[in-house]
Amino acid sequence: MHSQYQVFEQMSRHKPVLKAGSSLENGMGLARWYNDDDHIALDKSAHHTLSLYVAEGFECYRKTPHGWRNGGAPGRFCLMPKDLESAWDIRGPLEFVHLYFTDQHLKTLTEQVWDRSPTSLLLDERHFAEDASISALYHQFLLNLNWQERSDQLALSSATTLLLIHLLKTYAQCNWQLPQTRGGLAPYQLRRVQEYIEQHLDQPLLLRDLAAQVCLSEYHFSRMFRQSQGLAPHQYVLQRRLQRAESLLKESTLSLADIALSCGFSSSSHLSNRFRQVKGVQPSRLRKSEP
Numbered sequence: 001m002h003s004q005y006q007v008f009e010q011m012s013r014h015k016p017v018l019k020a021g022s023s024l025e026n027g028m029g030l031a032r033w034y035n036d037d038d039h040i041a042l043d044k045s046a047h048h049t050l051s052l053y054v055a056e057g058f059e060c061y062r063k064t065p066h067g068w069r070n071g072g073a074p075g076r077f078c079l080m081p082k083d084l085e086s087a088w089d090i091r092g093p094l095e096f097v098h099l100y101f102t103d104q105h106l107k108t109l110t111e112q113v114w115d116r117s118p119t120s121l122l123l124d125e126r127h128f129a130e131d132a133s134i135s136a137l138y139h140q141f142l143l144n145l146n147w148q149e150r151s152d153q154l155a156l157s158s159a160t161t162l163l164l165i166h167l168l169k170t171y172a173q174c175n176w177q178l179p180q181t182r183g184g185l186a187p188y189q190l191r192r193v194q195e196y197i198e199q200h201l202d203q204p205l206l207l208r209d210l211a212a213q214v215c216l217s218e219y220h221f222s223r224m225f226r227q228s229q230g231l232a233p234h235q236y237v238l239q240r241r242l243q244r245a246e247s248l249l250k251e252s253t254l255s256l257a258d259i260a261l262s263c264g265f266s267s268s269s270h271l272s273n274r275f276r277q278v279k280g281v282q283p284s285r286l287r288k289s290e291p
Helices: 006-012 103-113 132-142 150-171 187-199 207-212 218-229 233-251 256-262 268-279 283-288
Strands: 017-023 029-035 038-042 048-056 060-064 067-070 076-080 086-090 094-101 126-130
Touching: 006 017, 006 029, 006 038, 006 094, 048 132, 094 132, 094 150, 103 150, 103 218, 132 150, 150 207, 150 218, 150 233, 187 207, 187 218, 187 233, 207 218, 207 233, 218 233, 233 256, 233 268, 233 283, 256 268, 256 283, 268 283
Parallel strands: none
Antiparallel strands: 017 029, 029 094, 038 086, 048 076, 048 094, 060 067, 060 086, 076 126
């Protein structure tokens, strides 16, 4: 699954238990791990790793020139740039989530957001650090979404893009300011995107697909769409999926499983979970309430 990510492969050869893993549509990798009572030496890798401590981690130690140092706790993060070697002594329980990404991901993003193509991008190394933005993005999206659910792919791709933009702004040696986005989409652009969404609600919609409809970068499209609609693209798409599901529940005799698939959910249980979270009721109750 993550054969291109050496850190994932090295972790797999040690004691950590993989609780969840996914290769995202944008090529980044996600892995949720649990570990306890282990010693891990990570060799140099050709990619970057952003790790967030989810639970415990108080007895996680990293080897430094001055001896073993700890500082882990829920909500703290480690940023491990490529070509970094590190050794870890896990003396107590620890649950954490890794995001794996490459120089190419960063380069593509800088070209889209800042219209620049740097020859190299150096990320700062961080261990046991705190950052409210990183923690919020992990908890709101990466830890709250189903990585295998196709209807969640748009939110996942949006969240990982925001994470990388934050890293470039805060932990890269470039000190770039985000460009200002003024105004929303033109009416014809908004109409084209909305029509594309309606025609493809039964498919996994990705941010790059929506942005391509109006020839914008993902970054600028997201901000202009939000200004036009008052919702982020992933919020709007979820709203439309649920509205279509509600109409089909009330007006058709399709099974719940068929309705789920036609609205872009991989199963009736995923549709039910999202429906209950947003609307406060099980979708089946709409049908039962009909005369």
